[in-house]
Amino acid sequence: MKKIYIVTLALAALSLQSCKKGGLNLFSIEDDIALGKQTQQEIANNPTEYPILDEATNQAAYNYLYTMRDAILNGSSEFQHKNDFEWKLYIIKRDDVQNAFCTPGGYIYVYTGLMKTLDDASSLAGVMGHEMAHADRRHSTQQMTEVYGIQTLLSFIGGNAQQIAEIAGQLISLKFSRNHETEADTYSVKYLCPTRFRADGAADFFKKLGGSQGVPEFMSTHPDPGNRISNIEKQKTDLNCSDADNYTPGEDITNYNQLKAAI
Numbered sequence: 001m002k003k004i005y006i007v008t009l010a011l012a013a014l015s016l017q018s019c020k021k022g023g024l025n026l027f028s029i030e031d032d033i034a035l036g037k038q039t040q041q042e043i044a045n046n047p048t049e050y051p052i053l054d055e056a057t058n059q060a061a062y063n064y065l066y067t068m069r070d071a072i073l074n075g076s077s078e079f080q081h082k083n084d085f086e087w088k089l090y091i092i093k094r095d096d097v098q099n100a101f102c103t104p105g106g107y108i109y110v111y112t113g114l115m116k117t118l119d120d121a122s123s124l125a126g127v128m129g130h131e132m133a134h135a136d137r138r139h140s141t142q143q144m145t146e147v148y149g150i151q152t153l154l155s156f157i158g159g160n161a162q163q164i165a166e167i168a169g170q171l172i173s174l175k176f177s178r179n180h181e182t183e184a185d186t187y188s189v190k191y192l193c194p195t196r197f198r199a200d201g202a203a204d205f206f207k208k209l210g211g212s213q214g215v216p217e218f219m220s221t222h223p224d225p226g227n228r229i230s231n232i233e234k235q236k237t238d239l240n241c242s243d244a245d246n247y248t249p250g251e252d253i254t255n256y257n258q259l260k261a262a263i
């Protein structure tokens with residue numbers, strides 16, 4: 001890990017001029033992947049907080065989610081890191097938590113509480129698209145570049161593995177900025193528009209529960225849920241996306257209800 005950072009941060013320092021629009025990011029794609037793997041490990045080491053449903057014994061539920069993920073990944077040409085990231089899925093068995101999140105490098109975690117609260121596949125696909133956008137747009141490492149500052153990050157050249165682990169440890173609790181939440185909503189619509197899912201699925205949770213149910217990651221405290229619904233609906237209109245679902249067999253309401261019963 002240490003060597004990776006020394007090399008990539010040095011290279012990043014040399015290539016600051018070439019940073020793309022959307023915010024400065026001092027980290028490399030490999031850093032995103034390494035940070036994601038480290039977070040994945042920390043989650044695996046904490047089964048009390050994150051009780052992951054075993055994939056082998058919950059195949060139907062995992063297959064359902066992987067089919068959904070593939071429809072999103074393959075349906076859209078908007079992904080920049082479709083082939084760089086693993087896009088692995090985990091279901092967390094916590095019926096009391098209506099949330100989902102995605103680490104850098106594309107490890108997607110969905111709580112059973114969220115799946116059980118939502119009514120259909122498009123609603124879940126909307127949240128999944130939102131979370132995948134955070135990873136694909138590399139919001140976490142962009143945010144870390146901003147929070148820690150270039151000087152601090154560059155000082156890690158020659159820093160130790162423990163410092164780097166501490167930074168990675170903060171990823172789980174790092175809040176995305178307002179702009180990143182809006183961008184993730186916007187990209188969720190872009191991703192879903194060419195698929196069989198309703199493109200405004202990400203707005204369904206807000207419409208159903210408003211702001212009364214705590215602060216899930218994909219919802220956050222800001223921007224205002226009402227503004228997020230309007231932004232999502234506007235994107236859908238601007239892109240001329242279909243108003244209807246066009247599910248494949250296995251994704252309709254009946255089967256979504258079977259999914260809920262299975263978890």
Ligand SMILES: [Zn+2]
Pocket residue numbers: 130134176180181184217218219220
């Ligand atoms: Zn979010």
